[in-house]
Amino acid sequence: MKQFTSPLLQQTYELRQSIRRKEHTGVTSGLVEGAMQGNVVILPADWANEFLLFCQKNPVSCPLIGVSEIGSFAMPELGNDIDMRHDIPEYYVYRNGEKVESRSDIEDLWQDDMVAFVLGCSxxxxxxxxxxxxxxxxxxxxxxxxxxxxxxxxxxxxxxxxxxxxxxxxxxxxxxxxxxxxxxxxxxxxxxxxxxxxxxxxxxxxxxxxxxxxxxxxxxxxxxxxxxxxxxPQAVIRNAKPPICITHAPGKMLITDILDTDLAVF
Amino acid sequence: MKQFTSPLLQQTYELRQSIRRKEHTGVTSGLVEGAMQGNVVILPADWANEFLLFCQKNPVSCPLIGVSEIGSFAMPELGNDIDMRHDIPEYYVYRNGEKVESRSDIEDLWQDDMVAFVLGCSxxxxxxxxxxxxxxxxxxxxxxxxxxxxxxxxxxxxxxxxxxxxxxxxxxxxxxxxxxxxxxxxxxxxxxxxxxxxxxxxxxxxxxxxxxxxxxxxxxxxxxxxxxxxxxPQAVIRNAKPPICITHAPGKMLITDILDTDLAVF
Known part of the structure; x- marks a missing residue:
């Protein structure tokens, strides 16, 4: 287990590891007080630019806090050693706009052209x-x-x-x-x-x-x-019908290392 | 007529003068965009300290923006040449908690021990x-x-x-x-x-x-x-029953030289 000097970074890292090992599979509300949690949308690259524009046009419902490199499942600006294929308690898989399954891991679904988006959460x-x-x-x-x-x-x-x-x-x-x-x-x-x-x-x-x-x-x-x-985005994906889209299950979020207050105003 | 370099100070001064001459006798909502308007409470000195404390305890309903010296009808921190006896379009006079008259001028009611309070206005x-x-x-x-x-x-x-x-x-x-x-x-x-x-x-x-x-x-x-x-304060004065209390008539306020934005936060 990695050791961090910040107790918060230790907590967020350990919670993500626990989620990765599927020891924590439930909702994340109230966990690691002070750490931002994120909504997740994963799309193939040829859908990603339009989704990025959608977020820009809808900043209240889709406040982007992170976008991965094409094909990369790391999210270094949001946390230490994040793996977007494992670190969410439950994933929803949408194919052609329909939710076809929920699962705890998406390693075998990951594609080299995928882009992961993380949106702030209430x-x-x-x-x-x-x-x-x-x-x-x-x-x-x-x-x-x-x-x-x-x-x-x-x-x-x-x-x-x-x-x-x-x-x-x-x-x-x-x-x-x-x-x-x-x-x-x-x-x-x-x-x-x-x-x-x-x-x-x-x-x-x-x-x-x-x-x-x-x-x-x-x-x-x-x-x-x-x-x-x-x-x-999950409501919108049902209309847009991309061949594949992977999201978090509502309430089961990505735990980040960013402080809630880091992105606060006033 | 005095001349001011600031158009706003000229406007507020001229409006107060017009009120003093009783040319303007109506409500003041919407007049001199940008200038704060004030609620008025005038009390004898032996009631003033308790009213000051009341305002301190009730800052949302009674946000104090000015208090006169005892016996002084000027309010220099709120505007040029303010005369609290003349510069409100309509006054209410309360005696022992009862409203006994409304009038356009209180020069003959002014006492040497009176203190004027001005509260911010929505x-x-x-x-x-x-x-x-x-x-x-x-x-x-x-x-x-x-x-x-x-x-x-x-x-x-x-x-x-x-x-x-x-x-x-x-x-x-x-x-x-x-x-x-x-x-x-x-x-x-x-x-x-x-x-x-x-x-x-x-x-x-x-x-x-x-x-x-x-x-x-x-x-x-x-x-x-x-x-x-x-x-x-007018509702409260009906309970407290001071021998005399003079207020503005609701909606007919003191026009000040303070900018609305001067006392704004963020």
Whole structure:
């Protein structure tokens, strides 16, 4: 086992190793306080430029924090000894826009022309919310965050088009106002919410039936607050239908060595 | 007429002079873009220390931007040649907690022991909202902002206690999120909202019947957003019952020479 002088770098390295050995296979929310987590999209090179443009046009749902060299499964700017083929707890494999399997490892699917993209994740601001006394309900209830498909269109780029996926956390209005201020500081983790209140207004029919993740309790006096989510590319890939695309499973993220606060503003 | 090198200082001076001559007697919202406006509270000296403490304990509803010397009706830190006895379009006079009259001038009521307090006003962020495409409805409809008594308790200080008064501006949730970000920059103008959504949750029964100011249209898909208001001292004075207290009439403020952006953060 490698040794690092920074306790945080030791923790992130050891967690990635534990994920690589498939000892940790669950959701990563709340793990290694202070370390950014990332959404993952892996595409063949001839789809990568258009996806890069898609991220540029949709920086709130797709805040890029890392792009690999073509064919390289390392991600040195995001962490020590990252191997994108092994270091995510669960992968989804999409072929021609359809999810065909989920698996713990993609070594045998890796191609020499693949490019890996890592997008910031709202888990990065959950720590800041918790420290402010606004612990997200999904953390309180120890479940995956609720994620929903919406009718909020992304800006298309090349073959990529579709609607935004959101995470939902319930708060009282007073708490929501503070949560908006806090999450505004984290533009690389989706920043401020897109919406609060009426789910129907953004095309969500039932908050108890999330499209991804788990339902959480909404208490009397609380309103649902919706943030853009890095699962958005998975909705878009269903439309674009690339021959192959590999993503993380929602809630099971890449653990990076970057601090949440490194990419915060103010 | 005095001449100033700064066009803004010329404008604020001339508007105050026009108010002093009682040529301008109406609400001041939207006048002299960029200049801070202030709520006014004038109290005898033996009530002033407790009111100062009240403001310190309630900085969101009572963001102090100026305090006069005892007996002085000038306010040199807030503007050239301000005379607190003449330069507000309309004054309210409270005796023993009851509003007994409104008048355009208080020269004959001024006492040698009076202290004038000026508190920031939400009109200071209305300009920033308008520039962001979020023109407040009261400006669009050319009426005074809607103000409401609430059940949100202030923190008491000495003889001062009571509930917070709020202003209300309707926005869609998406607009409200942006308005929260924008107004957060203006802590001396009440900063971010206190509440959005259900009026009943903060003790307001009917948005079409404001306690002060005018009702505004709320459109389909909009939610009411509530900011703390510098009329709060007037609600508190009704409880504290000082022998005399003079305030501005809601919406008819002191025009200062301070820039809205001078006291902004970020």
């Amino acid at each position: 888990f990065s601001f959950e720590n800041a919310l918790s420290k402010a006394g606004l612990t997200p309900r999904n953390i309180e209830e120890d479940v995956n965050v609720s994620m929903f498909d919406t009718n909020i269109a992304t800006t298309p780029a090349g073959r990529f088009f579709g609607n935004t996926v959101v995470t939902m956390r319930p708060y009282t209005p007073k708490e929501a106002i503070r949560a908006i201020q806090i999450t505004t500081r984290f533009p690389k983790a989706h920043g401020a919410p897109l919406h609060f209140g009426s789910p129907e207004a953004i095309g969500i029919s039932d908050l108890s039936e999330p499209n991804y993740g788990d339902a959480v309790t909404i208490k009397e006096g609380e309103v649902p607050v919706f943030w853009a989510c890095g699962v958005t | 009109f200071s962020f209305e300009n920033a909202l308008s520039k962001a495409g979020l023109t407040p409805r009261n400006i669009e409809e050319d009426v005074n902002v809607s103000m409401f008594d609430t059940n949100i308790a202030t923190t008491p200080a000495g003889r001062f206690f009571g509930n917070t008064v709020v202003t209300m501006r309707p926005y869609t949730p998406k607009e409200a999120i942006r308005a929260i970000q924008i107004t957060t920059r203006f802590p001396k103008a009440h900063g971010a909202p206190l509440h959005f959504g259900s009026p009943e949750a903060i003790g307001i029964s009917d948005l079409s019947e404001p306690n002060y100011g005018d009702a505004v249209t709320i459109k389909e898909g909009e939610v009411p957003v509530f900011w703390a208001c510098g009329v709060t």
